[in-house]
Amino acid sequence: MKLYDSKTAPNPRRTRIFLAEKGISVPTEQVDMMKMEHKTPEYTALNPLQRMPALVLDDGTIITESIAICRYFEVLQPEPPLFGVGAKEIAMVEMWNRRAELNLLFSVANVFRHSHPAMKELEVPQVPDWAEANKPRIVDFLRMLDAELKNRAFVAGDRFSVADITTLCAIDFMRPIRMPVPEECIHVKRWHGEVSARPSAKA
Amino acid sequence: MKLYDSKTAPNPRRTRIFLAEKGISVPTEQVDMMKMEHKTPEYTALNPLQRMPALVLDDGTIITESIAICRYFEVLQPEPPLFGVGAKEIAMVEMWNRRAELNLLFSVANVFRHSHPAMKELEVPQVPDWAEANKPRIVDFLRMLDAELKNRAFVAGDRFSVADITTLCAIDFMRPIRMPVPEECIHVKRWHGEVSARPSAKA
Known part of the structure; x- marks a missing residue:
């Protein structure tokens, strides 16, 4: 392959x-x-x-x-499970992975694609108003996620999952659009430090 | 529940x-x-x-x-399987469900949310240029799907799956945005007739 x-x-x-x-x-x-x-x-x-x-x-x-x-x-190769095990955990991982995609990763990507000069030839037409409309969604979602991460270790529960991978890639992709994680999101920052320290984050 | x-x-x-x-x-x-x-x-x-x-x-x-x-x-309740069985079919269903979401359902939804008068208070701000930018994506994807459906019964393979459900809901949601399936997409039309005739389509 x-x-x-x-x-x-x-x-x-x-x-x-x-x-x-x-x-x-x-x-x-x-x-x-x-x-x-x-x-x-x-x-x-x-x-x-x-x-x-x-x-x-x-x-x-x-x-x-x-x-x-x-x-x-x-x-x-089911181990370690990254999409959950059992109906409820599988549903929670799918839910949080999709929430992180729809509200965070896709919003960050839309800001990048519709405002970054490097994307001028790749995203036709660029719609600057759509880039702007996505910015508050990013902040809103990170605040919501912060309240969740106050009470648990990972995005979808007590176990590292694909939802953490999506959220990590989305947050790191905020660098080229020059948006920081809001200062007050201390639980997101704690979580981001922890998942960034995993060897897989360098892949 | x-x-x-x-x-x-x-x-x-x-x-x-x-x-x-x-x-x-x-x-x-x-x-x-x-x-x-x-x-x-x-x-x-x-x-x-x-x-x-x-x-x-x-x-x-x-x-x-x-x-x-x-x-x-x-x-x-695994039967009938709607997300595929076995690594390869599970991957193909995921791939086609996501392709149908990212290129069709979300594009149709963006046209609706950013151009329909009924959404003025629900989608703030409406970005009319973003609605327009999504229209050609819908047509492009339906043409690509038409070439695929020439050679198989359903969106992700020989078996009805969640990818058919997503595609059906997306195409039927083209009615309020007044976009028809392009005339030349005869295989999409054949498929749409068949899945619309299933009792589940009335749900």
Whole structure:
């Protein structure tokens, strides 16, 4: 199998951290998004949507979408569980992973894509008003998450999960849009320090 | 348990169709989003994000996000499987469900939220340029999906899955934004006729 990866983008990083937490290593090819390598005919043949990452299996099956690739490996190697175990925990991990995507990761990505000069040729048309509209959502969600993290270790419960991976990648992606975590979100900061110290965070 | 449902919105419909396909019936309370009932203090206590639907378990656990609720029931009652069976099918269902969300359902929702007069007080600020930017994405994705449905029965493969539910709810939500499925997408139209004829589509 081969993983098409891109070192600079938050979604491929989700898959890399997931694999590092599982202790799985996969042959990898780098695709430089800043050089538009994900728009070439070769990569478009793998993923017509021109998004990263993509996993090609030995039988030729192509899996795209970071979380779909993660789920593939969760079934192949269930330990340590990163999508939860049992109906209730599985539902809580799915809920918090989606909350972190819809309210945080996608909002940060929208600010980046619709306001950053580097995205001018990649996001057409850029809609600056949409970038602005997303900024308060980021702050609102981090405040909500802060109240949750006051009472538990990780985003979806007492165990590290894919919801922590999504939230970590989203918060670190706030650097290029120059938004800090609000000062008062001390529980988010505590959590961010802890998950950043895990070896997988360097993946 | 109790499901907080809203008859008019596409996300609660995903959960209703899922439950109908499983043959599961859950006590339900309607929340009228057009009357802002999802913004009341009572509902906000259930879901601070004020999104629908929400499932409250007998032990008080609250599960929000349509797909998280669906996953809860998939574990409790695996048959018929709607998230796939085995690593590869599970990954393909996740991939196509996410592709249908990110490129179709969320694009249709963005057009609706940012251009429909009924959403003026619910989506603040409305960004008309963002509504416009989403329209070509809908057409592009339906053309891509049409090429896929030429060669298989359902969105993610040979079996009906949650990816079909998401795609059906997205396409039917194109009615209030007055966008038809492009004439040339004959395979999408064939598929849409078939899934609309399933009893679950009326849920």
